[in-house]
Amino acid sequence: MPHTDAQQRAMAINRLLSMGQLDLLRSNAGLLYRVKDSQNTSKMKGSDNQEKLVYQIIEDAGNKGIWSRDIRYKSNLPLTEINKILKNLESKKLIKAVKSVAASKKKVYMLYNLQPDRSVTGGAWYSDQDFESEFVEVLNQQCFKFLQSKAEAARESKQNPMIQRNSSFASSHEVWKYICELGISKVELSMEDIETILNTLIYDGKVEMTIIAAKEGTVGSVDGQMKLYRAVNPIIQPTGLVRTPCGLCPVFDDCHEGGEISPSNCIYMTEWLEF
Amino acid sequence: MTQAEIKLCSLLLQEHFGEIVEKIGTYLVRTGGQPLRVIVSDTGTSLDQVKKALCVLIQHNLGTYQIQKRGFVEYSVQCSRVLCILRYPRYIYTAKTLYGDTGELIVEELLLNGKMPMSAVVTKVADRLTETMEDGKTMDYTEVSSTFVRLADTHFVQRCPGVPDASGPSDSAAPPAPTLVIDEKDMYSVPRLNLIGKGKRRRSCDDDDNGEHKAKKQKQDLESQEPPPDDGIYWQVNRDRFHQHFRDQAIVSAVANRMDQTSSEIVRTMLRMSEVTTSSNAAYTQPLSSNEIFRSLPAGYNIGKQVLDQYLTLLADDPLEFIGKSGDSGGGMYVVNLHKALASLATATLESIVQERFGSRCARIFRLLLRKKHLEQKQVEDFAMIPAKEAKDMLYKMLSENFVSLQEIPKTPDHAPSRTFYLYTVNVLASTRMLLHRCYKSVANLIERRQYETRENKRLLEKSQRVEAILASMQATGAEEVQLQEIEEMITAPERQQLESLKHTVNKIDASENQVDETIFLLASYVDSTVVAAAKKP
Numbered sequence: 001m002p003h004t005d006a007q008q009r010a011m012a013i014n015r016l017l018s019m020g021q022l023d024l025l026r027s028n029a030g031l032l033y034r035v036k037d038s039q040n041t042s043k044m045k046g047s048d049n050q051e052k053l054v055y056q057i058i059e060d061a062g063n064k065g066i067w068s069r070d071i072r073y074k075s076n077l078p079l080t081e082i083n084k085i086l087k088n089l090e091s092k093k094l095i096k097a098v099k100s101v102a103a104s105k106k107k108v109y110m111l112y113n114l115q116p117d118r119s120v121t122g123g124a125w126y127s128d129q130d131f132e133s134e135f136v137e138v139l140n141q142q143c144f145k146f147l148q149s150k151a152e153a154a155r156e157s158k159q160n161p162m163i164q165r166n167s168s169f170a171s172s173h174e175v176w177k178y179i180c181e182l183g184i185s186k187v188e189l190s191m192e193d194i195e196t197i198l199n200t201l202i203y204d205g206k207v208e209m210t211i212i213a214a215k216e217g218t219v220g221s222v223d224g225q226m227k228l229y230r231a232v233n234p235i236i237q238p239t240g241l242v243r244t245p246c247g248l249c250p251v252f253d254d255c256h257e258g259g260e261i262s263p264s265n266c267i268y269m270t271e272w273l274e275f
Numbered sequence: 276m277t278q279a280e281i282k283l284c285s286l287l288l289q290e291h292f293g294e295i296v297e298k299i300g301t302y303l304v305r306t307g308g309q310p311l312r313v314i315v316s317d318t319g320t321s322l323d324q325v326k327k328a329l330c331v332l333i334q335h336n337l338g339t340y341q342i343q344k345r346g347f348v349e350y351s352v353q354c355s356r357v358l359c360i361l362r363y364p365r366y367i368y369t370a371k372t373l374y375g376d377t378g379e380l381i382v383e384e385l386l387l388n389g390k391m392p393m394s395a396v397v398t399k400v401a402d403r404l405t406e407t408m409e410d411g412k413t414m415d416y417t418e419v420s421s422t423f424v425r426l427a428d429t430h431f432v433q434r435c436p437g438v439p440d441a442s443g444p445s446d447s448a449a450p451p452a453p454t455l456v457i458d459e460k461d462m463y464s465v466p467r468l469n470l471i472g473k474g475k476r477r478r479s480c481d482d483d484d485n486g487e488h489k490a491k492k493q494k495q496d497l498e499s500q501e502p503p504p505d506d507g508i509y510w511q512v513n514r515d516r517f518h519q520h521f522r523d524q525a526i527v528s529a530v531a532n533r534m535d536q537t538s539s540e541i542v543r544t545m546l547r548m549s550e551v552t553t554s555s556n557a558a559y560t561q562p563l564s565s566n567e568i569f570r571s572l573p574a575g576y577n578i579g580k581q582v583l584d585q586y587l588t589l590l591a592d593d594p595l596e597f598i599g600k601s602g603d604s605g606g607g608m609y610v611v612n613l614h615k616a617l618a619s620l621a622t623a624t625l626e627s628i629v630q631e632r633f634g635s636r637c638a639r640i641f642r643l644l645l646r647k648k649h650l651e652q653k654q655v656e657d658f659a660m661i662p663a664k665e666a667k668d669m670l671y672k673m674l675s676e677n678f679v680s681l682q683e684i685p686k687t688p689d690h691a692p693s694r695t696f697y698l699y700t701v702n703v704l705a706s707t708r709m710l711l712h713r714c715y716k717s718v719a720n721l722i723e724r725r726q727y728e729t730r731e732n733k734r735l736l737e738k739s740q741r742v743e744a745i746l747a748s749m750q751a752t753g754a755e756e757v758q759l760q761e762i763e764e765m766i767t768a769p770e771r772q773q774l775e776s777l778k779h780t781v782n783k784i785d786a787s788e789n790q791v792d793e794t795i796f797l798l799a800s801y802v803d804s805t806v807v808a809a810a811k812k813p
Contacts, residue, residue, distance in 0.1 A: 162589065197660070199658065239624045248632055263721070
């Protein structure tokens, strides 16, 4: 600005700042000023400095939200003040409270029109803070059936064993496409979601996984690797101990000859022997 | 020796050998090696009876003796040998599948008698086989001998250590107990015996309707008066070899379940080739080249060399890691990872027990912990995709039953609970031992229940035995049909039903004892193999 001198500039800027028309930002060259949006300024009319401070802190937190205790630390305001200000802002519909899925009593605050981040709501597996176990179960079974039928088809083809084994594998991308096409999910599922489901199948002992190196650019490869999954059978039959009543008995430790509970008068054994 | 093991030993000894042997045997299992005088005074039985009991125990390879430095002899009984009595039916069944009825009877006779010379075994087995054959046919000794030789060649039976020849100077005082020696290479060599003869049909004293056979029987008895040519060479069943066989069977069936029939046949061939070259405690078999395996495949499997190579590569790459590749000479050298295989089988047993006891969701958590070793509560919920409340419940249940344990990692020196990490982990060896103890107690419970059921129905059993005896004698004297029917009706219908159900019960308990013994075998092999591997490490 050429035709004003430094002092007049400083006065004008200070007046605009106090009226709330300018934003003050710091950069490594010095101080910068930015004109504020006219809608925003109308919203903030009538709020005092403390509320503006709190609003700014919440805005900075982005879509992860910020907890009330953290607001208190950052603004150094007492708790009662903070609560009053938060209530005020909520009634003006500038911020909203979102319950975190990690700790159900904790509430984080974020700007009204922002989408909460995945880590707060839990992503695809949570709907309204509730873990959707049936949904997970259904997906689990569908993935398993898909892999099982692929393995069956490979076994029937009776070609040489290498080809058989390779064709019984399915990459995580294929499984993802299959599930998307099935359309059982209302929520959009990503490949990582499918991989977490496939991991649970591995922990069930029904599926095994290998990682192979794949060329960049092939469908479904992430950082030059691809995960392949295959349905497998368990390696032993249910073991001998669990076929006797003693293996599953809840009062095993209390059982001894001559006591209240003993092999001679064991009711579980009597039932089992009548089969 | 845990309490459960001692209880099981005493039950087995009592069932097979009687009260006195049981008392002495249990005392020795509990207190280790003791000299004769101490046994007599501590157990309160007479010297004569103690001597007889010790004879029985030593004859059946359950007890041993040792000359101590001071010059007296200590007798001891090994718990593991007594527990092998549970496995006798499995040994006999294995011999039957491998060597037919002849092999089955040979092993059975050896197990019943502890130690026997070969000629006695052959005679007895031939007699028994002749019993079951049709009239007019007899069993030739040579057939039985040849089966015996085959059993010895594959190391299923072995020679007992014998008294060494008197080679020392005669003026040195005779030691209080002979030291039994056996030369390594003689252990499986069968002496040259010229056993000619046929099996004799034995007639019991009750049926003497064909009086002419009596005279023949007396004449045959006279022939066997002279001493057998192989006096002093006694044979016993080689339990370790049978255990090796069971272990191989378990590995082959695991491979068949995970992959297909052909792969399991390849593994079976590899294990068969290493049977006599690998000791039973080794962690790996000797490396076998792919050419050797190709040559030793059974005749029925004509798969090409390339296909065999592909199968071997697949087996080596499998996450199970049963087969490993140790080199490239000779078309690829492959070993069977015995220790790894046993570990996988033991973990699979653990997982199956957790699944049956607590449910498949708990099994998911258990397997997750096995893979990831240490996890926090929150991480367990995330990985297993189980709601937090249920996951917590299941973890605490498994914790209370000692399947999982907690590892504390404090953040601050004062170990405050709010500032400590608590990680869940599974200790496989500890869990295995705990389950092994539970198995022993279960088998003891089953045996007690069987004895209880038999005791309850003793009166009925005795009655039915009397009726059968009367029936048999009346049939022998040629009674009429009506009289026979009268006697049969002495057992009323409900009593007959009770007898049926008793038989059914006893059979069922017997079968389940064998099943639990299979679990015991897997878990005990894993524990032994781990202990050996840990001892080998510097």
